[in-house]
Amino acid sequence: MLKRNQILLQDWQEEYLKFASQNYDISISEAARILINVGAISCICALFPKYKPKVSTKTIAEHSRQLERGKLSEQKFYKMISTIAFEARKATEFRMAQNKK
Numbered sequence: 001m002l003k004r005n006q007i008l009l010q011d012w013q014e015e016y017l018k019f020a021s022q023n024y025d026i027s028i029s030e031a032a033r034i035l036i037n038v039g040a041i042s043c044i045c046a047l048f049p050k051y052k053p054k055v056s057t058k059t060i061a062e063h064s065r066q067l068e069r070g071k072l073s074e075q076k077f078y079k080m081i082s083t084i085a086f087e088a089r090k091a092t093e094f095r096m097a098q099n100k101k
Helices: 011-024 028-047 057-068 074-100
Strands: none
Touching: 011 028, 011 057, 028 057, 028 074, 057 074
C-alpha cells in the first residue's frame, strides 16, 4: 500500500529525480521509490555482508543501462522494479530483525 508523505529535498536531489523520471519515463514518485529501494539494498548489504539479496546492485545497474539503450522491454522493466521492491522489503525486514537481537 502506498502512503503519502512529504519530504524536503535539496535542489540537486530534485533535479536528479526529475532527470531519472524523464529518462526512464516514470513518475517522480516512482523514481524516488526505486532509488530508496536500491539505496536500502546497497546499505544493508554493506552493513551485513552475510545478507545476500537475489538481485545485486550490479544487475540493477545493467538493467538500467539496457533500458536507457532501448534494449529492455517495458514488461521486463516493471518486473525489475517489482523485484527491487521485494528485495528491499526483505532487506529492511532483515535489518530490523538484526536490531532486535
